[in-house]
Amino acid sequence: MQELKAGVHRYLTDVHPDKQPLFDSLATGQSPSVMFITCADSRIDPSLITQTEPGDLFVARNAGNIIPASDADLSAEGTVASVEYAVSALQVSHIVVCGHADCGAVKAAMNPVSASEMAQVSAWIDHADTGGHSDLSAAIEANVMAQLRNLMSYDFVSDAVETGTLTLAGWVYDIATGMVRVRAAETGGANGSGTFTPITATAGSSQ
Ligand SMILES: [Zn+2]
Structure with missing residues (x-):
């Protein structure tokens, strides 16, 4: 301390x-224009990796960058409440769900027994979706896509996306290299992790 x-x-x-x-x-x-949802992992610094200033990002973090779907049995949930506030009150233009390499929550979701002694963790990672992948990198990507689909299960998100005032994006951050790979949301909800493409020094402005 x-x-x-x-x-x-x-x-x-x-x-x-x-x-x-x-x-x-x-x-x-x-009046941030971006909501940034990422893992609670200590190795991620949203402002550092996006080179943004205070006021730029409305941030929500939890283990596994998870947004429980609207049909989840929760009367209130902090991340979902933060999303609703960001979309309905702050009227952000973009939501980024940023997963990361070596994510402990995704590892736990791939091997639920490893977290079975922790009741809260076990219940929480039930909302992760690794797409059945045994490869960690693929599971991390699949979970990001699943959380984007979960976002779309809320009317206040899907209405804004359909109106064109809100876009969703999936990112995966690599701790060792600093590389961020990006995929635009597949909001229709088909399975699969899709192709994530690195943001490069020259292409960064296009995302
Ligand atoms: Zn993590």
């Missing part, structure tokens, strides 16, 4: 003052 407090001190003295105009503009409201 001491390390964190020292970090806050450095932030207050060295970092925040440099961005004072930005924080002044953000002090009374936000």
